[in-house]
Amino acid sequence: xxxxxxxxxxxxxxxxxxxxHQRERFIAALxxxxxxxxxxxAGFRAALGLSIIPPYxxxxxxETYIVPGLCAMVLLFNGMQSSLSLVYDREMxxxxxxxxxxxxxxxLLFCRLFxxxxxxxxxxxxxxxxxxxxxxxxxxxxxxxxxxxxxxxGLMLGALGLVLSSFISQLENFAGVMNFVIFPMFxxxxxxxxxxxxxxxxxxxxxxCALNPFTHVVELIRFLLYLQINLHALAWVVLSTILLTxxxxxxxxxxxxxxxxxx
Amino acid sequence: MTGGLSVRDLSFDYGPKRALDAVSLDVAPGRFCxxxxxxxxxxxxxxxxxxxxxxxxxxxIHIAGHDLRRAPRKALAALGVVFxxxxxxxxxxxxxxxxxxxxxxGLPRSEVPGRIDAALDRLDMAERADEKARALNxxxxxxxxxxxxxxxxxxxLLLDEPTVGLDAAxxxxxxxxxxxxxxxxxxxxxxxxxxxxxxxxxxxxxxxQGQILHAGTTGDVRGDMPLxxxxxxxxxxxx
Numbered sequence: 001x002x003x004x005x006x007x008x009x010x011x012x013x014x015x016x017x018x019x020x021h022q023r024e025r026f027i028a029a030l031x032x033x034x035x036x037x038x039x040x041x042a043g044f045r046a047a048l049g050l051s052i053i054p055p056y057x058x059x060x061x062x063e064t065y066i067v068p069g070l071c072a073m074v075l076l077f078n079g080m081q082s083s084l085s086l087v088y089d090r091e092m093x094x095x096x097x098x099x100x101x102x103x104x105x106x107x108l109l110f111c112r113l114f115x116x117x118x119x120x121x122x123x124x125x126x127x128x129x130x131x132x133x134x135x136x137x138x139x140x141x142x143x144x145x146x147x148x149x150x151x152x153x154g155l156m157l158g159a160l161g162l163v164l165s166s167f168i169s170q171l172e173n174f175a176g177v178m179n180f181v182i183f184p185m186f187x188x189x190x191x192x193x194x195x196x197x198x199x200x201x202x203x204x205x206x207x208x209c210a211l212n213p214f215t216h217v218v219e220l221i222r223f224l225l226y227l228q229i230n231l232h233a234l235a236w237v238v239l240s241t242i243l244l245t246x247x248x249x250x251x252x253x254x255x256x257x258x259x260x261x262x263x
Numbered sequence: 264m265t266g267g268l269s270v271r272d273l274s275f276d277y278g279p280k281r282a283l284d285a286v287s288l289d290v291a292p293g294r295f296c297x298x299x300x301x302x303x304x305x306x307x308x309x310x311x312x313x314x315x316x317x318x319x320x321x322x323x324i325h326i327a328g329h330d331l332r333r334a335p336r337k338a339l340a341a342l343g344v345v346f347x348x349x350x351x352x353x354x355x356x357x358x359x360x361x362x363x364x365x366x367x368x369g370l371p372r373s374e375v376p377g378r379i380d381a382a383l384d385r386l387d388m389a390e391r392a393d394e395k396a397r398a399l400n401x402x403x404x405x406x407x408x409x410x411x412x413x414x415x416x417x418x419x420l421l422l423d424e425p426t427v428g429l430d431a432a433x434x435x436x437x438x439x440x441x442x443x444x445x446x447x448x449x450x451x452x453x454x455x456x457x458x459x460x461x462x463x464x465x466x467x468x469x470x471x472q473g474q475i476l477h478a479g480t481t482g483d484v485r486g487d488m489p490l491x492x493x494x495x496x497x498x499x500x501x502x
Contacts, residue, residue: 003369010366014352021354093348100314101367102339108367255318 007103008111015115018085019122029078029123030130033070037131041066053194055226063136067128068222069191071146072214074127075120075154076185080177082116083161087168099252106249109162113245116161117154124150142225149224152237153217159244166251189215190222213240266292266327267450268313268419273322275308282308284473286322290452290466292418295445297461297481298454300470301498306454307347309470310423313452314344327418327450340368343417345408347424353397357388360396361411368415382410386440402433409437419450426460434460458490471498 019026045062052059086095098108128143164177186192188209195215199206209215216236223230268290275283283305290296300306311317313324315335324331327341351360358379365375383389386406396404405425412420422441426434438460445451453460461467463482468475476497477484485493 006366006369006372010363014355014363017355017359018352093346093350094352096314096316096346096348097350097364098367099316100339100342100344102336103367103369104336254315255320 004103004107007101007108008114011098011108011111012115012118015112015119019119025081026123029074029081030127032077033073033127034130036070036073037063037066037136038134050194051196053196055223055228055230061136064138065194066192067131067136067138068225069189069218071124071127071150071221072153072189072191072218073186074124075117075150075157075217076182076214078116078120078123079154079157079159079161080164080182081161082112082158083165083168083177086112086162086165099254105252105254109248109252110245113155113158113162113248116158117151120154120158121147121150138225139227142227145227146221146224149217149220149237152234152241153221156213156217156237156241156244159241159248162248163244163251166248185212185214188212189218191215191218213237216240266418267294268327268421268452269323269325270313271323271325273309273312273319273324275312275317275319277308282473283312283319286470286473286475288468288475288478290419290450292450293445293448294466295442295451295453295462296466296468298452298468298470299456299458299461299494300454301456304470304498305473306456306470307423308473310347310421310454313421314342315339340415341418343412343415343420345405345412345420345422345425347427349404350408351396351404354395356393356395357383357399357407358392360407361414364411365414370415378414382414383407385413386410402429402436405429405433405437406440409440413444417449419452420444422451422453424454424456426455426457458494461490469494469497 041063050060050062050065098112099105101108125143128138131137160181164181168177188205189212190209191214195206195209198209213236216233219230219233220237223233268288270286270288273283273286274281286305286309288296288298298306298309308317312319313326313331315331315338318332324338326338329338329341331338352363355363361379361382362375365378370378379392380389383392386409388403388406388410391399391403391407396407399407409422409425412422420441425441426437429437441451441453442462442465455461461481463480463485465481467477467479467481467484469477469484481490488496
């Protein structure tokens, strides 16, 4: 079993080292949600009237409303970026190195997933720290309580990235991922507006949002930040994580997977 | 065969296109076997199958006596690979790259520093251990990948066109070194399309259009012709 621990440490450690070497990536990952928080939200707050909905117990500013959505956005982008780096990795051959390890493939993929999730979480906490410096604070214990939600959400979105990476063959296609995965997932969710607001315009869109697993990541995080558990969201996220992880393991199965097309 | 590499009746298709057609081959321990084939012959597919990046629906692969299908962990643990594409993390030092690999293979932590020193020493790379991989030239990067492939004491060493992109001196050095390894008892399968890397005493397999055209000892197979001419005559491809 010590080998399993060793391989986990090595893969997660490598993710951290790569992350440290890509400082631009860290800055980009921070700037993105901060732009939304400090610019978009400031301009948008007047346009959107929010009523009191759970988990909030008083009126809140729009900035406060979108913080959980932006935490989830960090997880989403990082999950996708990790998929991009897998495509890149594979072309560079280091994915081959990983996959020819004698350890079970599902375990190797899980370690990789765990490593990228750990980095996402680091980014989320940095983002929350900067938000707090700008006066957008949350219940103190909420910062701790949200951790399991971030882990679960990070794993789910990382698994989604893995699934995509097993079907994407070229680097340029990340633009396609942006258009067809990241934007729809983000905008068709409760990250920027509560679902009841969406329902005022279109009940159909509201229903689509309610089916979007990303909505449930956002809500899971939102409730945990206020020390509550949204069981419905939790169930959705757990289910999606399991399904996507199975799909990723299937996508990387040597008997039918991606390498077949690539040779 | 227990110690070496043995492939039986291996076929693989990409959709309707047959990439490998009933390939069988044996490489004994202590043997340097050159797998010669023009581009598109199926070499890369064979390498992917031998490393379990792909799994064939039909055929058997045994590495050091372990069935790759039934006991993949044991089989992969006995296999060292140098891939055609570079697989180094250029931002990490030589030692970090090797430690990462050691962990991927589950080597005991206490043994790793000693093994890395020994492996680098064998390839005259000891003084480079703490340099970033990015700082190494192409020949040294390849040598480092070879050192890495030997870190876990494999029984079978697989090299997929390992000299691509290297200058003449680096090519000669790495070819000679791997021949030495075979002389010391390692089972080596070396894929290439360059005939000058093959010696007369080496075992030779010619792969063409997914099939093994010839198998034997190079000197016997080529007869009086230079290997490059013989290869061209067989495959219609310039070597």
